Amino acid sequence: MSAPVITAGFADPVIEAQAHFHALMDALARPGSIQPFPAAVDAPAPLTPELAATALTLVDHETTLWLDGPLAASKSVVDYLRFHTGARIVAEPSEAAFALVTDVAAMPRLADFAQGSDEYPDRSTTIVVAADGIVPEGALELAGPGIRDRARIGLAPVPADFIAQLAANRAQFPRGVDLVFTSRRQVAALPRTTLVSEV
Template sequence: MNTTAIYAPGFADPVNDAQQVFRATLEALARPTIAQHVRAAVQPPAPLSATAAALVLALCDEQTPLWLDDALRQNSDVEAWIRFHTGARLVDDASEALFCVASSPSTVPPIDDLAQGSDEEPHLSATVIIDASDAKPIGSFLVDGPGVNGQISWDGRGLPASDFLEIWTANTRRYPRGVDLILAGVDQVTGLPRTTALTSNVQKEMS
């Protein structure tokens, strides 16, 4: 275990930086698929990206059950760094987590298996943070729902590619229950809340 990596600084200005990331995340979820700038000036142990790390610092604390994918957990420094800076409790079962961190779109746990909340307590559902810093577009989608100005198109950069549209449609139908996604790009975040509907734009263009 690399103690230097564990004690690597978090936010340079903990209060203001955390507030900036938190506000950007709220704005990203309020304006789905529209990227928002974040100050991700942190240096977490690899393979945890700077933006994903900034989100963890801003959103998680000792009350937060947190799940990390296998790639992140293979480096014990990642877990130790998160514990040192947030006190968050790491869980082995993704279904027990309020936040899940995936180091790539391909390692996102099955959305249907995650905490969905309830009609009375929808806030007890999971939020998935996906490292999208190296992600490629996966298709052409039409985006609709609260916070969307009319209907916009989106390339789905950062989303899991396999059968995602069908899975996401089922997720939106569970509202007010359901899972939210935060895509962590390079110094930016993009939100996809459970209220946002996606449809294939390819079919629309061919019709």
């Protein structure tokens, strides 16, 4: 039986991981802002280059990682992520430090992921979504820490009753999940502190 062929990760792991990390942190610190995200990696489908770059930046052998149905069903994707990150892939979203999502319609509810605790809010899941598009001045209006007055962003697709789920998530602060959206070499984020409404 031949060994699996695994595509390459970052060409320069230190430099590229740092650049992607700064973009992710800027997105989380400034909700509604859209940051450039080079994601120049050759990832096996259906893992997008942006999801792969996020995993290579944030995930390591001490990290639990949940994959949605299409990703978990791909041996190439599982082999790629295990090889490049060493992460322990878990079956339950409630056990995950990070989650990668390509099928937004089938995504578990936000409350099904790890919520952290009042003492350890960092033990919650960061959910990374492969969106079809991220646009400025969209239908979602944002307020809260990191936002001057108001910000607007468009994300597509989003889960059913997304606004209600986000409100419930924010209400339990400091517990709750953080969301990162990636698309076409861009990244944006909705941390748990952000108040989201529809325009």
